[in-house]
Amino acid sequence: MKFSQKIYETEVLILGSGASGCGAAIAARKEGADVLIIDKGVLESSGNLGGGNDHFMAVLDEAEHDSFEDMCRYYVTPTSGLSRTIAQNFFNAMRPCLKVLEDAGIELLHNPDGTYVRSVGFGQPGPWWIHINKGYTVKPKLAKYIKNLGIRVVNNFFVTTLLKDGDRIAGCAGFDVLTGDFIVVKCKTAVIAMGLTAQRVSNNSSHKPFNIWYSPYITGSQVILPLEAGASVLNIDITDKATLLPKSWGAPGMNGINNMGGHELNAKGERFMGKYDPMMENGLRRNQVMGTFQENLEGSGPPFFMDMRHFAPEDARHLQYDLMPGDKETYLDYCKARNIDFTKTPLEVEISERMIGGVVRCSDEQETEIKNLFAASLLATFSCCMCIGWSAGQFAARRAKTAEMPGLPESDFEKIKAGIYAPLKETKSKHAVSYQEFEDGIRQVMDYYAGFQRTEGSMAQALKSFRVLEEYLPRLEAASLRELMRTHESMELFKLVRIYVQACMQRKESGRAMYRRADYPERDPKYDKCLITRLNADGTPEFSWTE
Numbered sequence: 001m002k003f004s005q006k007i008y009e010t011e012v013l014i015l016g017s018g019a020s021g022c023g024a025a026i027a028a029r030k031e032g033a034d035v036l037i038i039d040k041g042v043l044e045s046s047g048n049l050g051g052g053n054d055h056f057m058a059v060l061d062e063a064e065h066d067s068f069e070d071m072c073r074y075y076v077t078p079t080s081g082l083s084r085t086i087a088q089n090f091f092n093a094m095r096p097c098l099k100v101l102e103d104a105g106i107e108l109l110h111n112p113d114g115t116y117v118r119s120v121g122f123g124q125p126g127p128w129w130i131h132i133n134k135g136y137t138v139k140p141k142l143a144k145y146i147k148n149l150g151i152r153v154v155n156n157f158f159v160t161t162l163l164k165d166g167d168r169i170a171g172c173a174g175f176d177v178l179t180g181d182f183i184v185v186k187c188k189t190a191v192i193a194m195g196l197t198a199q200r201v202s203n204n205s206s207h208k209p210f211n212i213w214y215s216p217y218i219t220g221s222q223v224i225l226p227l228e229a230g231a232s233v234l235n236i237d238i239t240d241k242a243t244l245l246p247k248s249w250g251a252p253g254m255n256g257i258n259n260m261g262g263h264e265l266n267a268k269g270e271r272f273m274g275k276y277d278p279m280m281e282n283g284l285r286r287n288q289v290m291g292t293f294q295e296n297l298e299g300s301g302p303p304f305f306m307d308m309r310h311f312a313p314e315d316a317r318h319l320q321y322d323l324m325p326g327d328k329e330t331y332l333d334y335c336k337a338r339n340i341d342f343t344k345t346p347l348e349v350e351i352s353e354r355m356i357g358g359v360v361r362c363s364d365e366q367e368t369e370i371k372n373l374f375a376a377s378l379l380a381t382f383s384c385c386m387c388i389g390w391s392a393g394q395f396a397a398r399r400a401k402t403a404e405m406p407g408l409p410e411s412d413f414e415k416i417k418a419g420i421y422a423p424l425k426e427t428k429s430k431h432a433v434s435y436q437e438f439e440d441g442i443r444q445v446m447d448y449y450a451g452f453q454r455t456e457g458s459m460a461q462a463l464k465s466f467r468v469l470e471e472y473l474p475r476l477e478a479a480s481l482r483e484l485m486r487t488h489e490s491m492e493l494f495k496l497v498r499i500y501v502q503a504c505m506q507r508k509e510s511g512r513a514m515y516r517r518a519d520y521p522e523r524d525p526k527y528d529k530c531l532i533t534r535l536n537a538d539g540t541p542e543f544s545w546t547e
């Protein structure tokens with residue numbers, strides 16, 4: 001197969017068109033820069049925002065516990081990797097981002113007095129969560145807004161490599177997942193906005209890796225590409241996420257259910273979350289997941305339920321019919337199939353699959369250790385991503401005003417292309433291994449040896465099992481461009497899980513992540529810090545700690 005080559009040039013390159021990338025692109029454009037935003041998906045639906053979001057978090061100085069100081073107390077902790085200045089960047093971007101959302105025609109709900117309808121969530125002290133109506137319209141409306149600003153968009157572009165010129169970013173390379181063309185972008189500055197956590201590393205009870213809570217297409221580039229380009233990444237050991245799902249169905253929505261007052265019940269009908277978090281179900285999500293896991297271990301479940309039968313009828317209606325379909329358009333189909341009416345029927349839930357990731361280390365101006373490359377996806381949630389993306393876009397655009405256009409490492413292109421197309425075979429060989437078989441292996445190892453409960457020994461065994469899986473890498477073959485994309489995603493996931501397990505072995509305690517180390521069951525104040533990961537010259541990870 002023969003593919004052509006395309007080269008783009010821009011002042012500011014935005015890598016990823018999810019919530020962070022959209023915030024970054026809009027802010028950079030408003031600073032006057034020429035902006036190109038790329039994604040392996042399509043702007044109108046890419047990233048987790050593409051699935052629909054029903055809440056936007058904003059600290060507005062309008063209520064109790066609604067100030068920047070409240071926000072810092074929640075977000076700026078020794079293990080968050082977030083400085084007070086970055087929190088300030090985030091806070092400063094909230095009002096401009098809200099204005100963009102309203103200008104784009106996104107329906108943020110208002111009270112009769114004009115203030116936003118907001119509620120408390122995730123153990124936060126104030127009512128920071130603005131309710132959104134028809135959350136599934138957010139991404140297409142934002143996409144239209146972006147295109148109207150004159151931002152150039154390249155969809156279906158899978159980035160496999162960040163390109164450098166000396167110590168600075170020069171652009172990126174990869175391939176078009178529909179045509180197979182080799183694509184290169186040259187830029188003065190760039191923002192990495194490829195998400196926070198990767199999916200498909202573990203299973204929920206459906207054992208279908210695409211039937212999950214978050215977008216299944218974020219597979220670790222946010223960690224692997226910066227590491228391979230020489231940057232360091234924080235908190236690979238504790239940037240993990242899980243939630244509760246409607247039984248066997250990968251839908252989000254727990255923030256709405258918890259923050260409106262849903263009660264979680266175990267199999268004995270007991271509301272147990274008081275044992276695990278002072279704010280019960282509306283506390284830290286980690287406590288809800290690990291609390292449910294503990295009940296499970298102790299034999300008090302499954303099944304588990306979220307009970308909304310005590311809600312006022314209008315609240316139950318708003319939750320089931322406005323908010324939930326905003327997170328997943330087919331929510332009501334699920335409810336219909338299972339005969340669920342929040343006013344009458346508790347919703348059976350299960351602990352979800354897990355996601356893992358990391359935070360690219362950056363300065364207060366959000367510049368990574370690669371010069372002119374700025375970081376956007378430093379936290380999860382719509383507003384954290386859009387707002388921190390916003391400030392990254394501003395910093396990138398301001399730098400681009402004085403930066404020269406770099407040179408491209410053209411002598412590397414043949415090697416990059418060879419790596420991209422290696423798995424593509426017109427006829428698969430007898431010994432071919434598919435990405436599905438390979439990825440199933442990753443998930444089996446992760447769930448069995450590095451699951452919600454693990455030990456040093458189980459993680460050591462996970463690494464041994466990964467060495468067996470490694471033997472299959474040269475046999476991965478793809479018969480189409482679609483399979484080629486999936487194969488590259490699987491290879492990326494494999495790199496990520498191996499680094500992840502080694503990272504988790506460094507933190508000999510429990511209580512800060514969505515897993516419990518049975519050999520170190522308590523939290524240890526010695527680990528009140530972030531783990532730093534870098535790759536050494538032969539590609540093996542090296543670990544150190546922040547002070």
Ligand SMILES: Cc1cc2nc3c(=O)[nH]c(=O)nc-3n(C[C@H](O)[C@H](O)[C@H](O)COP(=O)(O)OP(=O)(O)OC[C@H]3O[C@@H](n4cnc5c(N)ncnc54)[C@H](O)[C@@H]3O)c2cc1C
Pocket residue numbers: 015016017018019020021038039040041046047048049051052053054055056057157158159160193194195196197213214215217218219221222252253255327328376377379380381382383385
């Ligand atoms: C259905 C759903 C509902 C949610 N509801 C809410 C809510 O109500 N409120 C809230 O605050 N949060 C919610 N969240 C979480 C929130 O949507 C996310 O935290 C946020 O959108 C993440 O944005 P991001 O841009 O950092 O990352 P992502 O959304 O992960 O975007 C990363 C982008 O990078 C692209 N990408 C990755 N790797 C590559 C590569 N190698 N080459 C090219 N492109 C690449 C991906 O395709 C993707 O588009 C929800 C999540 C989901 C899935």
